[in-house]
Amino acid sequence: MPESFIQHYLRSLPAVDRVMQEKTLTSIAAEVPRTLVVEAVQEIINEKREAMRRTAGEEELKNIDASPSTLALEVLERIRDKMELNLRPVLNASGVLLHTNLVRAPLAPEAVEAVKNTAVHFTNLEISLKTGRRASRYEHVEELLCRLTGAEAALVVNNNAAAVLLALNTMAAGREVIVSRGELVEIGGSFRIPEVMAQSGAVLVEVGTTNKCYLRDYRRAIGEQTALLLKVHTSNYKIVGFTASVEPAPLVKLAGEHGLPVMEDLGSGVLIDLTRYGLPPEPRVQDSIAAGVDLVTFSGDKLLGGPQAGIIVGRKKYLQEMKDNPLLRALRVDKFTLSALEATLRLYLDEGEAARRIPVLRMLTGPVGPLQARAQKLAAELDKKLGRHYTVSVSGEKARVGGGSLPLVLLPSFQVVLESLQISAGELVQKLRKARLPVIARVKKDRVLLDLRTIREEEDGPLLETIVDALT
DSSP: OOHHHHHHHHHTSOOHHHHHTSHHHHTTTTTSOHHHHHHHHHHHHHHHHHHHHHOSSHHHHHTOOOOHHHHHHHHHHHHHHHHSOSSOOOEEOSSBSSBGGGTBOOOOHHHHHHHHHHHHSOOOTTBOTTTOSBOOTTHHHHHHHHHHHOOSEEEEESSHHHHHHHHHHHHHTTSEEEEEGGGOOEEGGGEEHHHHHHHHTOEEEEESOSSBOOHHHHHHHOOTTEEEEEEEOOTTOOOOSSOBOOOHHHHHHHHHHTTOOEEEEEEEOOOSOGGGGTOOOOOOHHHHHHTTOSEEEEESSGGGOSSSOEEEEEOHHHHHHHHTOTHHHHHBOOHHHHHHHHHHHHHTTSHHHHHHHSHHHHHHHOOSHHHHHHHHHHHHHHHHHHOTTEEEEEEOOEEEOOTTSOTTOEEEOOEEEEEESSSOHHHHHHHHHTSSSOEEOEEETTEEEEEGGGSOGGGHHHHHHHHHHHHO
């Protein structure tokens, strides 16, 4: 196609000022900065210009609508995208309770309210209301953590990897730490225990084999340079079959014979007995403390159900050394984390209340019957509203815990299943993900599954509206 022909269409593109005179854009002048509107108009015009240059014939050129009114509508949509916050709420219909990419799980209402109050008011973060003197920010949760776990002292940092790093740096920099080869786990983001240990300055000493480690392996490895014995809970994978590992109690006894401390990294922190809810046993923090472990590290989110944080509990003398470590300044938590964590921990003073109020525990322990009823109701509504281009049904697939927790547990659940007669499941799930309120679903056998175990009951209405809006 001649270049002069394309130039004719290019010259027909309206000027920026002409597009901005459209009522569609003048009506938002008081709400949106003019610079943002100009920027969006320029972007849309440039995109139209490039589209014209890429055309292969006159018919394609004729199909490009570059009228001011059409451009103004496209600009308005672009402005909405620019004004939208990058970090946004989503509906987790994936069936993965602790979805790492979705910031694990939502907070309990009490924790949300605590964060809100902390955000809008000054707080006594580092001042004692009794004495009027400067105080430690960690005191707001330390007593609660000690009460719930039986530990002498506690400390909170920004995540569990930081907790492990701080503990090892304080306790073992330049000296040896003995750990079972089968417990050298990799956590999210490809961070590995040996790498965290190397950054701490501690020297790793591996004992045993991948699948078997005995007390005698630890005993043989203890020497003059040994600083502590480390046990790591394999919370994100399981070795089954021909296996052996050492429980905390005998490890504590062996360490005591040599005047050494024992540290245990539990990964996901659990404070309740999960077997009461028909789930496999998971080591509780208070059980490790009762067994004599000197330091226990675990996450504040994941199965605990609070904000992202790394928690260290244990003997006071070791915790005090960590509080005096300059590294703590780089790892400390802010007022929002502390307020959310305190409110979450207070719920654990009544285990039943914690199971009812903390979202991840409610999802984890909730019965399957109500999920089926909700799925059937939602499917019926969608079947009415989506029309003949979609097939809607209900399925009984399993949900997962995720987040590096309870890797072998499959939870009974129910899903609304969407199938399109016109587009693929991949395109369908993309439409849902790009909705105003994004929906994160999963695809199986070219079907889109919306799992109700990870959708709270109060989200059923928004989920229905979002799906209908995105697909019709």
